[in-house]
Ligand code: SF4
């Protein structure tokens with residue numbers, strides 16, 4: 059946008075593996091365009107030069123797991139005109155939210171020699187649980203094309219084309235043969251949000267739900283089918299829901315239900 | 324080119340609907356027939372095995388057909404199995420329908436670019452080529468006729484569909500063995516073709532005999548067949564063919580009762596049955612994607628990072644999504660109950676008001692490819708059952724698992 063001040067971009071990290079930020083660096087073809095359209099003001103993963111806020115667009119990766127981070131996110135929100143959380147950690151708490159189902163102090167006692175120095179929260183929580191978020195981009199990791207789409211939408215002042223329907227719809231558009239119906243392979247695609255391009259089913263694997271629950275998911279109905287028709291146990295169903303999006307509300311509710319059925323009383 | 328008119332033609336009695344006597348070719352001549360089509364410039368598209376299912380794709384010879392394979396289908400389940408014989412067409416319908424060739428699942432419509440103050444629009448050309456569809460089933464012919472009507476029949480013609488549908492040769496196949504999910508006989512859409520094809524064949528395998536009885540449905544079909552050695556069909560051949568098709572009808576285990584269908588659905592907007600099916604339905608949209616008559620799409624406008632280029636894309640859509648009924652203030656059909664009710668009511672009732680026919684041809688795809696085996700014939704029977712004096716006890720199973728094939 060010639061003549062105009064380029065919007066300032068900041069990329070922040072909380073508890074995460076860095077995979078989502080790396081998706082941005084991985085956008086080989088578009089990376090130069092991104093750098094041309096946005097002033098990369100804060101992105102420690104990519105550059106050491108740091109500009110002070112406020113920022114026009116903040117991409118936030120990772121979940122909130124420490125008291126310090128719970129403070130820090132508020133400052134970032136204050137410094138950001140728009141804030142987009144990216145990835146399963148930032149939008150659902152990530153794999154580290156498995157602690158939410160147990161007592162995290164027990165883990166720290168086992169793992170660390172001096173657990174008294176560990177300051178950690180009992181739950182790993184998504185960014186939106188702490189501050190207002192303008193958009194949540196799902197995925198573990200996020201899909202590059204969706205990230206570019208969200209940035210393009212931001213730059214052009216339009217709504218991003220990020221569908222919230224099922225992975226099945228992507229399967230069918232691509233002509234992927236359904237692994238559940240044709241092979242009997244359990245698949246979470248019917249309750250998972252599209253975005254990956256049906257990656258796993260196109261390699262004959264069931265969907266692992268990296269993109270979290272789709273709009274209006276009916277997880278109990280899928281669990282019932284898996285149990286009655288595909289011979290899945292409560293434990294298998296429970297484990298399939300306890301992954302990167304374990305703490306997404308609908309997955310959490312359903313996995314707890316199977317926990318109780320697995321260990322009644 | 325033969326285009327389905329959607330009307331029923333005369334029944335086959337040794338004479339094809341085109342008024343020519345039927346002929347017989349040995350199985351080896353299928354290769355010659357396809358070769359003639361290729362020499363006439365047609366790309367061959369037919370059923371072929373991929374990822375343990377039978378899909379429609381480009382083929383180059385009959386060897387790529389699913390020879391000796393059959394499909395075992397039930398609600399939410401599909402398995403390929405070996406046959407005892409080496410039939411070319413010993414299976415029914417797979418997860419895909421022919422609609423993907425005429426109504427592509429994803430399609431760019433045009434691009435717009437900005438150059439200073441000027442705006443340029445470049446429509447995407449529709450890439451057409453001569454295509455021969457090999458092995459189109461009777462129900463699929465009817466589905467093509469329905470989509471022809473939807474996309475090209477009214478005041479607004481879909482240009483892309485019309486172009487893609489030109490120059491299509493149709494080799495249809497009568498069905499000898501239905502899947503457990505088929506119910507075309509109850510809708511009069513199969514298991515025998517009536518019209519809308521260039522050539523139609525019935526595969527005959529009896530002992531050492533392996534032949535095709537061929538019917539001519541168009542002038543073009545006649546010319547293609549002339550190039551292949553054949554003999555005239557006898558009365559005995561016609562009797563054999565009748566028996567094959569009747570056997571298929573007899574073996575059909577599902578049915579959709581057509582009488583008063585529209586009235587039934589319009590009367591039952593508030594049936595508690597919708598809550599029951601909504602408790603099982605995943606709103607995943609598989610049923611609409613696999614349906615050969617469903618025609619809904621959405622358009623997306625996308626800009627690039629610079630904002631100097633934009634494009635519009637058309638994608639298959641489904642009434643099972645929230646976005647489908649999104650208007651100011653939210654989605655009109657937010658509950659799965661409302662969405663399933665809309666799908667069934669559109670297929671079987673409002674479709675009649677729109678297009679004069681029902682939107683279902685009885686192919687059974689939505690039953691097989693529903694990940695949780697929801698069966699529309701069962702849903703309709705349940706709605707009827709609730710209205711009957713005994714409240715539908717007896718024949719109607721509320722529990723879907725009792726009806727599932729193993
Ligand atoms: S493979 Fe999975 S995601 Fe794809 S259609 Fe089947 S159930 Fe849906």
Ligand code: SF4
Nearest residue numbers: 614683684686687689
């Ligand atoms: S509604 Fe189902 S059975 Fe009827 S045409 Fe569509 S997919 Fe086939």
Ligand code: SF4
Nearest residue numbers: 611617618619642669
């Ligand atoms: S049933 Fe749904 S997807 Fe199919 S044509 Fe009707 S509205 Fe469209």
Ligand code: SF4
Nearest residue numbers: 604605607608610693
């Ligand atoms: S009826 Fe079956 S295929 Fe259709 S949306 Fe519901 S669960 Fe999916």
